Amino acid sequence: MDKNNISTYAVKHISISINKPADEVYSYASNPENWPAWTDFIQSVVKENSTWFAVSDLGRIKVEFVPDNNFGIIDHWVTLTDGTTVYNPMRVIENNQGSEFVFTLFRMPYMTEEAFEQDATAVMNDLKTLKKIQEKEC
Template sequence: MSHGTGAPPPSRHICRVIACPPQRVYGYAANPEHLPAWAAGLARSEVHREGDVLVADSPMGRVTVRFVPRNDLGVLDHDVTLPSGETVYNPMRVLAHPDGAEVVFTLRQRDMTDAEFDRDTRMVEEDLARLAALLED
């Protein structure tokens, strides 16, 4: 890890402009049934509800996901509880953009090595590219 002792781990804001109205992008991305189609880093197969959380089989194993309530602000923040029991907060926004919508996902390095952080960054970039391809077709 490159960040110094006691310093907060770095964050990356991964952005993708999608040529589609922001309300449509938000509506699609907020629907848990669509997660396996675009969020491969989070859900490899069908997502199902258990109470107020979503359960998914991810590349990391079985995870639970809790999104903030639907809103008119484009906020898609979500907590992912990993198989280890650790919960990771993931800020995500859909913003209006002159060319449609911009999706911004904040990735925090936490206890990852630089190589793991780079790998996770690529995975989020690929997820957002899939989201764009689905909505721009």
């Protein structure tokens, strides 16, 4: 591999503390059927065979997840209507008796700085909604 040709995307790690145990937050957030409740971008989800699809602001998208795990990892790949696939790392981490929810947002090459900031704001708003839902259930 030629190290001179390696490039990375700009990235933002967007996180929020949630006053609920990490395993409970993971259980809720990793279930795609709950996504419309806390993710403004997603209106509905459906599972066809073993594949998840969502109706989103960008149309019908395919969402593929890492397997359920004990590490709080909710990474997923979103395939957009134009065939572009975007990797979305998400983690639920223990934070004392509560949790920290972390979303890693990559700035894709086609994104302007303004669009990247708008995406970051949208993710933070979603995480605030997740926090509100989770803490209300305590």
